[in-house]
Amino acid sequence: MTEVTRPTNANAPRPRRVFRRWPELLFYTLLTVIVVLYSAPGVGVILTSFKTTEEIGRLGLWSLPEALRVANFTEAWTGGNVAQYAINSFLVTIPATIFSIALGVLTGYVFAKLPFRGSEALFVFVVAGMFYPPQIVLIPLFRLFNAVGLYDTLWPMIIVHTAFGIPICTLVMRNFFSAVPNAMREAAIIDGSNEWQVLTRIMLPVSLPALAVLATLQFTWIWNDFLWPIIFTQSDNMRTIMVGLASLKGQYSVAYGVQGAMSIMASIPTLIVFIFFQRYFIRGLTLGSVKG
Amino acid sequence: MVRTRRLWTGLFLSLPLTIYIVIVVAPLLVSFYYSLTDWNGFNPEYSFVGAENFLKIGRDPQFFGAIRNTVVWMVAAIFLPSLGGLAIALALNGRGFAGNIYKSLFFLPICLSLVVIGQVWIWMYHPDWGLVNTVLSGLGLDGLRQAWLANPQTALWSVIIAWSWQQMGLAMVIFLAGLTSVPKELTEAAEIDGANYWQSLRRVVIPLLGPATVVVIALAIINSLKSFDIVYVMTQGGPFHSSDTLAMFMYNESFKKYYMGYGSAIAVVLFLISLVLISFYFRQVRIMNEVYD
Numbered sequence: 001m002t003e004v005t006r007p008t009n010a011n012a013p014r015p016r017r018v019f020r021r022w023p024e025l026l027f028y029t030l031l032t033v034i035v036v037l038y039s040a041p042g043v044g045v046i047l048t049s050f051k052t053t054e055e056i057g058r059l060g061l062w063s064l065p066e067a068l069r070v071a072n073f074t075e076a077w078t079g080g081n082v083a084q085y086a087i088n089s090f091l092v093t094i095p096a097t098i099f100s101i102a103l104g105v106l107t108g109y110v111f112a113k114l115p116f117r118g119s120e121a122l123f124v125f126v127v128a129g130m131f132y133p134p135q136i137v138l139i140p141l142f143r144l145f146n147a148v149g150l151y152d153t154l155w156p157m158i159i160v161h162t163a164f165g166i167p168i169c170t171l172v173m174r175n176f177f178s179a180v181p182n183a184m185r186e187a188a189i190i191d192g193s194n195e196w197q198v199l200t201r202i203m204l205p206v207s208l209p210a211l212a213v214l215a216t217l218q219f220t221w222i223w224n225d226f227l228w229p230i231i232f233t234q235s236d237n238m239r240t241i242m243v244g245l246a247s248l249k250g251q252y253s254v255a256y257g258v259q260g261a262m263s264i265m266a267s268i269p270t271l272i273v274f275i276f277f278q279r280y281f282i283r284g285l286t287l288g289s290v291k292g
Numbered sequence: 293m294v295r296t297r298r299l300w301t302g303l304f305l306s307l308p309l310t311i312y313i314v315i316v317v318a319p320l321l322v323s324f325y326y327s328l329t330d331w332n333g334f335n336p337e338y339s340f341v342g343a344e345n346f347l348k349i350g351r352d353p354q355f356f357g358a359i360r361n362t363v364v365w366m367v368a369a370i371f372l373p374s375l376g377g378l379a380i381a382l383a384l385n386g387r388g389f390a391g392n393i394y395k396s397l398f399f400l401p402i403c404l405s406l407v408v409i410g411q412v413w414i415w416m417y418h419p420d421w422g423l424v425n426t427v428l429s430g431l432g433l434d435g436l437r438q439a440w441l442a443n444p445q446t447a448l449w450s451v452i453i454a455w456s457w458q459q460m461g462l463a464m465v466i467f468l469a470g471l472t473s474v475p476k477e478l479t480e481a482a483e484i485d486g487a488n489y490w491q492s493l494r495r496v497v498i499p500l501l502g503p504a505t506v507v508v509i510a511l512a513i514i515n516s517l518k519s520f521d522i523v524y525v526m527t528q529g530g531p532f533h534s535s536d537t538l539a540m541f542m543y544n545e546s547f548k549k550y551y552m553g554y555g556s557a558i559a560v561v562l563f564l565i566s567l568v569l570i571s572f573y574f575r576q577v578r579i580m581n582e583v584y585d
Contacts, residue, residue, distance in 0.1 A: 131573075
């Protein structure tokens, strides 16, 4: 089929190309206009974070700063409790990411390689948690963590993010393990390995891409989360970065530059993930959803 | 052999399932229980009030306002980010390096927190310096300038548009994944048969994007039921409840007014709505799998 349409001489240009040049130019012009409009909100934050309040009052939010001042960033870091908020966010995000993936590896392995009667229904039951609006369980969990004395600590967020991460981690790991040939497991079992050894020595080494996908997804979601910490924490020392950002907005209500600087600083970890692991992140979004 | 296999299955499932059931599933039942009480969140004593909270829901105009706003949000979510994402995916598919740069730009907001996005868009809508009003003035449309988030007529849509700005990247990514499954032979065959770009798009490409479309719409619906963070940051549901979503309303009743019993009843309604939508989605996915496999 393709052979027919391909010109015999690879260097000979297709005749249609001549007519396509104009639309091509038009296309990229239009696209650039759209991209500029689309980026406008973000550009405003970057520009503003380098401006003084006086400059903003005079020139507005979207003007170029007169000089590249980092005063807003230092003010945000020292004036607010931003360092503490960032530490709290890491203390929640890193363990919850690791735990939820570890649990998803266990369930994913069972659902992919050790099916039993009713395991398919159990799998749907677990994955259905992905669609759950968390408001449904807000009050009981609030009560639970109050009762066990964990209110206003970081523990509730670690526990809840681990639990709510199980559905997506199970889904991705099951899909990935399913693609690993059964013969690999069977050969190892015949050689005397137990399931734990199969999982850790055979399955995990080949599933690094799936682990990377989940790590980027979970890290981003948990870092960006806002709902759980406003329910489970109260004191300033326990705030995560997103709650801190929302509350500092009141403290610096007219200092737009400081607000902008804080927004940027709060986004740096997920931007790093975006820049270096974008491929995995996108694969996670499509894997987790298209096969759901 | 069978016994050790069972043992390992139990061993592997016990911890994850326990955590999942204790934190995700069981609290749902507790919500049902609280919805029949008048608990205020602090007082250890509360009494059983039967269906009173649900009767109160039936008489509460704010609840119906929140339902209406959630439906508006859902409908907007189905169209705005999806069509935008589809258009961009079609435009950028197979454009090589330049296309990838543009894709990254459209995709970037997905990795940002809705708190940050809310913050950014508050500036967009700023009455004096906001880009929206500035552009309107620039176009000579000074009459349309307004405090977008403080006006009950515009607050909801202003938040929805900010949210759609982020969600568009997600729709684009899923449509791009769907486009990779459209065989080049098919579009080329359509071209040979004399179809122009629009015809091949309508008759060949779009029909093959069926599964991706189902996913995009399902995600839009589910995410609109969850819409909370950005509302909290931008309007807190105001002014005068004009941008209250169901999730926001539930939070305000439970954690601002401490009507935990009433809040639980709203949570139960939210659960029932999502249950209907989720089962519909799973059914749709089954039909899709039958058609496309």
